[in-house]
Amino acid sequence: MLELKEITKIIGDKIILRNFSLALSPGESVAVIGPNGAGKSTFFKLAAGLMQPTSGEILLNGEQIKKKTHLLKKRIGYLGHESFLYNSLTPLENLRFYGKLYKVKNIEEKGMELLKAVGLHYFKDIPIRSFSRGMIQRLAIARVLLAEPEFLLLDEPHTGLDQEAVSLLNQLMKERQKQGISILLISHDFEQVINVCDRVLILNKGRVISDRNIDPQLELMSFKKWYEAAVIGK
Amino acid sequence: MKQPSAFVDRMLYILLVPAMFVSLYLIFIWSPIEKQMGASQKIFYFHVSTAWVAFLAFFVVGYYCVLTLKKPTESRFIKAGISAEIGVVFTTITLLTGMIWGKSAWNTWWTWEPRLVTVLILLFIYIAYLFVRKMEGTWEKIAKLSAVFGIIGCINVPIVFMAIRWWNTKLHPVVFGEGKNQSGGGVEPDMLVTLLFCIGTITLLYLFMMRKGIEIEKMRLTVRKAKSKVIEKLAS
Amino acid sequence: MKIILADALTIAAKDLRNELKSKQTIGMMIIFSSLVILIFSFAFDPTNNTVKAIIPGLIWVITIFSGLLGLNRSFISEQENDSLTGLRVAPIDPSSIFLGKVVANLVLVIIVQLISIPILFLLFDYRFHGEMIWFLLIVLTATIGFIVIGTFLAALAANAKNSEMLLPVLLLPLLSPLMIGAVQATKIVLEQEGMKDAVSWLQLMAAYDLLFFAACFFLFEYLMEGS
Ligand SMILES: Nc1ncnc2c1ncn2[C@@H]1O[C@H](COP(=O)(O)OP(=O)(O)O)[C@@H](O)[C@H]1O
Ligand SMILES: [Mg+2]
Numbered sequence: 001m002l003e004l005k006e007i008t009k010i011i012g013d014k015i016i017l018r019n020f021s022l023a024l025s026p027g028e029s030v031a032v033i034g035p036n037g038a039g040k041s042t043f044f045k046l047a048a049g050l051m052q053p054t055s056g057e058i059l060l061n062g063e064q065i066k067k068k069t070h071l072l073k074k075r076i077g078y079l080g081h082e083s084f085l086y087n088s089l090t091p092l093e094n095l096r097f098y099g100k101l102y103k104v105k106n107i108e109e110k111g112m113e114l115l116k117a118v119g120l121h122y123f124k125d126i127p128i129r130s131f132s133r134g135m136i137q138r139l140a141i142a143r144v145l146l147a148e149p150e151f152l153l154l155d156e157p158h159t160g161l162d163q164e165a166v167s168l169l170n171q172l173m174k175e176r177q178k179q180g181i182s183i184l185l186i187s188h189d190f191e192q193v194i195n196v197c198d199r200v201l202i203l204n205k206g207r208v209i210s211d212r213n214i215d216p217q218l219e220l221m222s223f224k225k226w227y228e229a230a231v232i233g234k
Numbered sequence: 235m236k237q238p239s240a241f242v243d244r245m246l247y248i249l250l251v252p253a254m255f256v257s258l259y260l261i262f263i264w265s266p267i268e269k270q271m272g273a274s275q276k277i278f279y280f281h282v283s284t285a286w287v288a289f290l291a292f293f294v295v296g297y298y299c300v301l302t303l304k305k306p307t308e309s310r311f312i313k314a315g316i317s318a319e320i321g322v323v324f325t326t327i328t329l330l331t332g333m334i335w336g337k338s339a340w341n342t343w344w345t346w347e348p349r350l351v352t353v354l355i356l357l358f359i360y361i362a363y364l365f366v367r368k369m370e371g372t373w374e375k376i377a378k379l380s381a382v383f384g385i386i387g388c389i390n391v392p393i394v395f396m397a398i399r400w401w402n403t404k405l406h407p408v409v410f411g412e413g414k415n416q417s418g419g420g421v422e423p424d425m426l427v428t429l430l431f432c433i434g435t436i437t438l439l440y441l442f443m444m445r446k447g448i449e450i451e452k453m454r455l456t457v458r459k460a461k462s463k464v465i466e467k468l469a470s
Numbered sequence: 471m472k473i474i475l476a477d478a479l480t481i482a483a484k485d486l487r488n489e490l491k492s493k494q495t496i497g498m499m500i501i502f503s504s505l506v507i508l509i510f511s512f513a514f515d516p517t518n519n520t521v522k523a524i525i526p527g528l529i530w531v532i533t534i535f536s537g538l539l540g541l542n543r544s545f546i547s548e549q550e551n552d553s554l555t556g557l558r559v560a561p562i563d564p565s566s567i568f569l570g571k572v573v574a575n576l577v578l579v580i581i582v583q584l585i586s587i588p589i590l591f592l593l594f595d596y597r598f599h600g601e602m603i604w605f606l607l608i609v610l611t612a613t614i615g616f617i618v619i620g621t622f623l624a625a626l627a628a629n630a631k632n633s634e635m636l637l638p639v640l641l642l643p644l645l646s647p648l649m650i651g652a653v654q655a656t657k658i659v660l661e662q663e664g665m666k667d668a669v670s671w672l673q674l675m676a677a678y679d680l681l682f683f684a685a686c687f688f689l690f691e692y693l694m695e696g697s
Binding site for chain 3: 048050051052078089097102103143
């Protein structure tokens with residue numbers, strides 16, 4: 001259970017998030033959408049413990065995320081805008097390194113398994129410096145899944161992925177969801193949002209302006225219309 | 235708009251101006267001329283009092299750095315910065331007066347005397363601190379980084395002093411205490427009165443500059459905030 | 471504590487393995503220190519006997535300047551793909567990042583010293599007579615202090631755009647007491663007189679090391695916190 005209670009975040013003189021509250025129960029997957037600069041990534045950084053909220057609190061299974069609770073961070077898998085990977089290392093070495101930090105048992109097996117799952121096992125011994133954007137994104141996803149987190153925070157995971165990788169990713173997410181893992185997803189790709197998530201939040205200028213469930217029969221067009229109405233209407 | 239702080243400022247000012255003249259009188263007319271060095275010894279009063287303020291200002295920076303780390307507020311951040319800026323001015327004056335003193339006492343512009351070198355290194359630490367504050371980023375981030383550097387710098391100053399003292403303790407007159415037989419060591423009562431009055435005056439000057447500096451910085455902040463608000467309004 | 475150490479070693483091993491692969495930084499550091507020695511041998515005629523007096527100072531000049539190159543890299547290299555953020559979201563104590571970087575930098579600088587100090591002695595035709603144990607102890611103590619505070623300030627400076635320029639400005643004033651001690655103690659050992667003084671310098675440096683290690687260890691988490 002991930003709970004954010006009345007989070008406000010001010011950076012410099014700017015209010016990035018205002019009174020943001022959210023409860024994420026196990027197995028739920030929530031999409032966060034909204035225009036650029038709405039504060040979506042900031043919300044994720046707060047939840048991942050990279051920033052401290054100006055006011056309000058963030059609870060993970062009832063425990064507050066603070067500086068000293070770094071062991072809680074093991075439960076969170078955060079995929080940011082950047083890959084966090086080392087260009088000079090091979091995919092396997094990257095996974096091995098992060099696996100050690102996340103105290104993952106039998107890293108080798110798991111690493112190989114994940115590399116297969118994201119379709120990189122042929123490239124496992126090549127330094128990732130020569131990888132394309134999409135390949136790096138695949139590996140970044142593998143890095144996030146490595147420690148089997150209970151909460152996935154995926155910030156625009158679909159960027160740079162080809163069609164095959166997108167469906168791979170969606171499949172991976174759905175699998176995790178069935179295992180009771182909660183997923184938060186930022187995406188500008190509404191098709192994937194409808195495909196994967198069962199609830200959606202619209203964030204605009206640091207405020208939640210809309211929060212609704214998605215039923216799987218929803219049409220992409222009507223979803224888009226609803227989004228535009230919500231963003232422009234307010 | 236009248237604020238209660240304006241009254242304190244006025245009082246400080248009223249106190250400061252006469253104090254300045256009195257200390258000038260005390261230094262140049264009232265206090266006796268030192269036997270060995272003659273009139274040039276008078277710079278000693280400025281030297282000691284500015285040196286005192288240089289260290290005081292640094293102590294204040296350190297104090298606000300610790301507070302900033304505990305809980306960053308804009309006011310603490312500003313206070314640390316202003317104190318550092320004033321500190322730069324006073325360390326520079328201390329160095330210059332120290333050099334003039336050195337020239338007339340030991341006929342050399344520079345000596346590797348512990349206190350003087352400590353002040354020089356203090357100046358470098360001040361400047362480094364101000365460089366950290368000039369970094370790009372939000373003020374919270376800069377406040378944190380500069381506070382961390384300020385604390386490390388503060389820890390360093392006494393060690394610098396000890397190390398240099400150990401390295402070379404030959405030249406400086408130890409004014410209070412040990413070295414009575416060294417030239418310039420020990421102070422006559424009249425001189426001591428003048429010195430203490432000078433230290434008081436310069437400390438007052440420091441306080442006054444602190445308050446003014448903080449006020450100006452806060453005004454700047456208000457303007458900047460208003461500006462960004464207007465921009466935000468125009469943008470939306 | 472054990473976990474912090476284990477994580478630190480993981481991070482240090484990653485850095486050192488990277489370095490072993492590319493040999494970029496260490497190569498630069500060694501070449502640079504050799505060049506500094508070369509320039510100094512033009513500046514001070516090595517055949518002149520009085521030049522022996524500057525050998526202790528030179529040891530530290532080359533250590534610091536080549537060390538600065540390595541220190542600059544150690545956090546800048548983490549900015550590629552923002553991997554430092556990856557470390558920050560990992561379930562590790564921020565201090566272990568500091569410790570890991572200290573270990574990695576220390577190994578690099580010691581390797582450079584192992585190569586450049588013999589080169590210095592060779593080019594200046596200096597015969598080592600002092601007691602090896604004391605010499606090594608002094609060099610190690612001062613180098614540890616230098617790397618501890620250097621790594622800390624490198625992490626601080628890495629937040630700036632011009633971090634390569636900022637680091638020496640921040641670091642050198644803070645290093646001054648350590649360097650006074652290091653140069654004096656090295657001089658005493660090389661000239662083999664007044665060993666008692668050398669011991670007290672060594673104590674001063676050890677105290678400096680401990681004090682700054684403790685301060686940096688605890689303050690490091692503030693550097694890793696985002697805004
Ligand atoms: N470190 C920072 N310093 C200053 N402003 C920031 C910082 N991070 C984010 N912002 C501001 O916060 C707002 C929201 O950013 P972000 O959360 O990245 O938006 P998005 O919804 O597009 O992911 C933006 O206007 C951005 O300028
Ligand atoms: Mg974003």
